[in-house]
Amino acid sequence: MVTLRPSPADAPDAHELLAEYFRARTEGFALMDVSYRTSFPDPAAFVPPAGVFVVLDDDEGVAQGCGGIRLIPPGALGTRYELKHLYLRPGTRGRGWGRLLVEDLERRARGFGAAELVLDTHHSLEAAGALYARTGFTPIDPYNDNPNATRWYGKTL
Template identity: 45%
Template sequence: MSDDRSQVSVRVVPADLPEVDALLDRYLDEREATFPSAQGNYSRKRTPAAEFVPPNGVFVVATDGPVAVGCGGLRRIADDGDDVRFEVKHVFVTPEGRGRGVATAMMDVLETAAADFGATSIVLDTNDSLVAAGAMYRGRGYERVPAFNDNPNATAWYRKPVRRP
């Protein structure tokens, strides 16, 4: 891996590509292996690829040259009154890609897509054991909110209003 962040690029891809499957398998394997035992068993639930199709969603892969180092998705979920909500899902950066701004670059693309699709807010859930992820989300302006889903793996739910340029 290069130390030059300029080597990292993010591209929108179909969520059913083999490279996406490989990244999501690594993500689910890592989460299952590191899931806090006090919370029970990790639920290996993958969002169907069909939910990441424009204009209701998008999926991205980050690469360092030819090597895939991260992925993440965005999908529309049920509106909350006048709030048009899109949810960030499956944000993952490989150990080789961490600490290089990969997650930030992917979130930039996902948030821009949400705005382009007409979102008024972006929501996500995570687990408090993912300290770096929580810090990144809060640093991007996400605020903790009450649970908006019943994800058994989640302990924290966040929302960020979409600001129009």
């Protein structure tokens, strides 16, 4: 059974997962002849109620995935949080753990009073796009200027 636990974004296991995530994105973008800008998150952005960072542990207590939400400027619907750095180690994918992470972070955003949850991603991350569609996210207009993003999604909470 997996567990989801809040964690500082700069805790050793969270940092290791983020480093793997950024390394995979950098390598994947290089194959497309596109550069990827790596930027470790400011841990303060993921401290409640400004946000939260979550680590997913497998049944042996090994950190296998992560993700976070952070408060961003309000949108047309009001209080808005952004889903960031959703990552699962490749060997764990296909088990439904991505959905568990998204649903947990969505629940936490609601608890902080969010009216909307938004995210950005790159079109090459097809599995991520499919996960977001399965969990109720729909395409929206860009809300930021993230150079790594080509698609933006939102969900009314």
